[in-house]
Amino acid sequence: MNRFPKISLSLLVPTFVVVLFTVIVTIQFFVERSQLQQDLAESKSEQITSSLFRMRHVVESALSNQDLERIEQEVSLVGTDVNMQVYALLDMSGEIHYANHVIWRESNAKSVLEGYQEQLHQNVVTNEQAFVDIDFERLEIQVYYPLNSNNRYSYSNTINLIYLEYDISGLVSSASDQLLARFVYVQASGLIAIIFFCLTLHWLLVKPLKRLSASARHVGEDSFDADFVSPSKEVADLRDYLKLVSGKLSRCNKRLNDAEQRWLFAVEGARNGIWDWDLVSGDVFISDRWKEILGYQAYELDNDYSVWESRLHPEDKPQVLLTLQNYINNKTDNYESVHRLRHKTGRYTWVLDRGKTVEWDSKGSPTRLIGSITDVTGDVKTQRLAPSKNASQSNLTDLIDRESLANELYDLQVYSRKAGQFSALLMINLNNFKLINDALGRQIGDRLLIQIAARLTGAFSHVGTVARLGSDEFVILARNFGGELEQANKRALALASEVRQLIGRSFSVSEQNLSISARVGIVVFEGIESLEPQTLLARADGALVQAKDSRSNGCAIYYPHYDENSRPFDLGHELKQALASEQISLVYQPVVDQAGRLHSLEALLRWYHPLHGFISPKKFIPIAELSDSIFELELLAIEQACHLIRELQQDEQQAPLISINISSRHFHQSHFVSMVVSKIQSKKVKLQNIQLELKGDIFSVNADEARLKLLELQRHGLKVALDDFGAGLCAFYQIQGIGFSQVKLSQHYLNNLESSTESINVLNGVVDLARQLSLPVVGKHIENKMQLHKLTQARCSYFQGYIISRPLNITDTKQLIQSQLSLSVVT
Known part of the structure; x- marks a missing residue:
């Protein structure tokens, strides 16, 4: 990665200020010079136009009196201006009758005058409108000025235009020199002020910062010394802050060590096993709990990637590796997989494996992943699980069935009465599950149900019981929602919202990313009525119908009036x-x-x-x-x-x-x-x-x-x-x-x-x-x-x-x- 060179403030600030000041002054000089040229040219144009107005009357008067010598005198007088390059009186054919240079007389203007344009001459005479052009490249003014014709005099019909070219380069040059002198004075004065400013800045800021920087290298050490006086409030505040940091640093180190010990204790005491994978170096850390889930002691497995990959079930391995690689390649938003890992005894343990990227390189590619595995063997079985193996559980997801759920509901009502706490029954219905089943096949649908069951139990098993009712329905029994109904309703809705968000995250099944949503019907009860399980389930089903309303955000709590709206037939x-x-x-x-x-x-x-x-x-x-x-x-x-x-x-x-x-x-x-x-x-x-x-x-x-x-x-x-x-x-x-x-x-x-x-x-x-x-x-x-x-x-x-x-x-x-x-x- 490219790094900028380190430059001292003693050099950086003066250089920056001088360059900035010079740029500003230079830009101002060129702007004012351009404006000055414009003003001078326009002023001179107005003077020339005024003199031409007078000349027109002189020419008309002389022509009417046949005093041609007066025209000669006026033209000669104009010619005394050294800046007047061309001053000529022309007729419609372009022939020069009078000029400030005698050699041009009786000549055609097209032949001797480079800037003259015959078409422009005719347009000016026809329209009787003077034409004035200021050429800033050549620094000259060009004028076509029409003369009024008088048919009573034959000679007056011949002279109809005054054409002149006036050089303004000398005028502009003189004004520019004066402007330049003024700006040189401003530049010199500014540089003196900048020098004084930089010296003051060095004394007030740069010198104290250098000393403070030297002291900061020893923060937290006995040699730290920041006892100096600074006239700058900001530097003094920074000095005092460094003193506080130095005093707290040793205490923070001790707290950090204590926190690390507590974190390790929490990780090892939790149900989840932690893993940390550095994709650049290939180093892998697996916690003691991770090893324990597979039946190993802390010292029995190395912290190596192969420890995990070699224990993947052969049937699950291709899909798991593909899911992980897709996440690393940013093809999926999260990494989550339900698969089997080989236990020390040789059997396979079902785990819910989740991970997240915590570090990226400059190109946005993951460089470090941290995740966890949760033992969900008690919640998830393969589709080949024999029905007779556990009659109280669903063959597919190994969650408890309706009969066992009824017993759980009886027990939960008894608990609620004794504890004086509200409990909740959440009925979860998967939207469009039948569509996925029909479109992709029952096998993929079953694998999706396995992942949903694992995700639900992994997240909410601490809340209560998770059960599966039918092909696309799950139930959560949750307890300890408090003694107030309003508060219990709020907590139940919050839990239902968590369920919908959890299921709403995409699933990766057989190389396909599947998205599915859910509706949740809720029944909150305190056990006083001692309701039949079928009644509670029916109420939850009624709330589930209400959850279809777009205003419910997919969650609805049962209220008694729902029974009145239900139809009394199937x-x-x-x-x-x-x-x-x-x-x-x-x-x-x-x-x-x-x-x-x-x-x-x-x-x-x-x-x-x-x-x-x-x-x-x-x-x-x-x-x-x-x-x-x-x-x-x-x-x-x-x-x-x-x-x-x-x-x-x-x-x-x-x-x-x-x-x-x-x-x-x-x-x-x-x-x-x-x-x-x-x-x-x-x-x-x-x-x-x-x-x-x-x-x-x-x-x-x-x-x-x-x-x-x-x-x-x-x-x-x-x-x-x-x-x-x-x-x-x-x-x-x-x-x-x-x-x-x-x-x-x-x-x-x-x-x-x-x-x-x-x-x-x-x-x-x-x-x-x-x-x-x-x-x-x-x-x-x-x-x-x-x-x-x-x-x-x-x-x-x-x-x-x-x-x-x-x-x-x-x-x-x-x-x-x-x-x-x-x-x-x-x-």
Whole structure:
């Protein structure tokens, strides 16, 4: 690394001040000289113009009196000025009639005068406007001055211009010399002042600093001596501070040694084993606890990298090394791995291994990593664990099952009553886990569950019990939340937030970085009611439903009124019966352009239950996505949409584009493209008449495969739209090169438009971005004129919402198409 040379302040400060002063004075000199030249030239130009005004009257008077000798006298008088290089009276042809040099007379100006321009001469005479030019390079003034013509005298028609060139170099040179003399005086005076300033600075600052610097070398030693007087307050303060540092240094060293001993004690007493790896030297430190986890004494293993790598399970080793290398190469944000290490006895121990970079080189590459391993053998088993080995535990994650969880809940309520402390049940639901399972396979899904279980137990086992309920649900039982309900609720929400953040960090599974989020439903109790475990779990499940609300930040606490809002029947079971008994139908909401012309229709599912009436899609579609019912619903929507198109074609009506919502889970099925294409073709409908509407979360799993599948759909002729555009479900770079037929704005952009200028600017920015990508923008969920007005101003291509048209049944839809009625978009 290059280092600057060390220069004494005694030299550095004077040099800097002198150079700075010289630069400033020099710049000022050139600026003033330039201004002086300008002022002198303009002043002289005004004098010349005044004399030419007088000369014009003299010439006109002489010509009218035929007194040509007077003109000769005036020209001769002007010629006495040594700076007057050219002074000539010309006619329109450029012939010189009078000049300050006799030799030029009766000659053409173009031949004898270098600066003369005939065209400029004619322009000046024609416009009767004098032309004055100051040439600072040649230091001269050039003037074309017109004379008034008088047709009563034939001679007056010949002389019509005075042309002169005046040399101002002598004038400028004299003024510059005076200016230079003044600046030399200023420079000399300034240098004297600088010398005095530097001597004062050396006495007040530099000399005391040198002495203080010499004393600082002995801080903390008996030879330290800083007893000197300084007139500078800052130096005196620094001297006093060094005295304090010298006195504290020995005490700090002792405290540091004590702290190091306490840290070592804490590390060895904790459950985690510590490792420290210097990537440059290759040195590795492993703590005694690290060795103990594998059954070794402190002296039995060397501090060497090979000690760790050689003990990796052969099946885990490639993935673990790849995960570690990806982190070192900055391809992942964190290093975390659940793997097996060989125990001294020969068996393998499951560990949660986490690490973090603490030092980097100048290029930003890691040079030192520190991490820990946690023994999670009691929490994680391989997928080949036999079910009979421990009947009270989940085979996959080895967490306790529902029966054991019920016993734990009974015990926790008893503990809460006796201790007078609130406890909490946290039910954790993994969002989109089924999507990952379907898209990447059950094996990767199981490995992900193992890592989630290890991460949860490693972080929260000290809080209470961690259990797994189902394929994508975990439970944490936590105790000792205090005796006040309000405080207990706050602590439970804080714990739930920690859980969501922990799960929200990316996982590395089989060379893939997976991201998953979670919702948490919370039940806080004190055990007085002695509730059945099923009741507590049901309440937690109700809170989990409330956690879907965007305002809850993914966490919700159970309140009694949630029971009043829950439906008294199983939606999943009823939905299957609804599909079998044809209770599901479609309605169509128009999408129009700015002129109100129908552009397309969005097909929306509706469920009318014979006992419970209409059931909101917001309730039954999330339930359908948890099972295979979502596939049946979406294929039913395609079938009914094709049926409508066929009816319109039979009535010789032009069928509009029909948009059908497709879930991410359905999209990632391996046979999705072929199934959809064959379904539409079997109905004898053109693929171009159908648009599949997808959300950006299709890119959350296997983004490259999702991209290829979208392009395959388009190659077949299907149109593809992106729903909830701008909601953050996918990065903008992921949609490059995919020619979406529409992008539908997220409803969030319609919030606060009436009161927030910032919201309007954000809306305009998102629409403008889509337009620059050549993507037609649909503003949807429009409910009032203000929203419609703002979307129109933002230049959306199409509009959809209740203010334009409610969703229409098939009869009303056909009537709208047949009538070719325009729906008003006037704002």
